[in-house]
Amino acid sequence: MTDILKRLRAHAAKQETLSRERDALILEAKEAGVPVTHIAEAIGLHRTHVHRILREQESEQYVKKNRSK
Numbered sequence: 001m002t003d004i005l006k007r008l009r010a011h012a013a014k015q016e017t018l019s020r021e022r023d024a025l026i027l028e029a030k031e032a033g034v035p036v037t038h039i040a041e042a043i044g045l046h047r048t049h050v051h052r053i054l055r056e057q058e059s060e061q062y063v064k065k066n067r068s069k
Contacts (some may be wrong), residue, residue: 026050027057 022043029039036054040047 023053023057026053027061030054
């Protein structure tokens with residue numbers, strides 16, 4: 001049983017890393033001028049989900065930027 005739990009934890013950690021990478025790429029694509037609908041189609045998410053990710057990413061950037069001031 002503990003082996004399964006270890007594997008689940010490892011999987012969750014990998015998934016979190018991949019989600020952060022995906023979210024950063026979404027923001028990069030948007031900043032490069034790629035339409036949200038194209039981004040959504042490319043990754044298989046609904047555009048409203050992409051908008052939510054963008055808001056979160058932009059919020060995180062804002063916080064990081066203003067923390068250093």
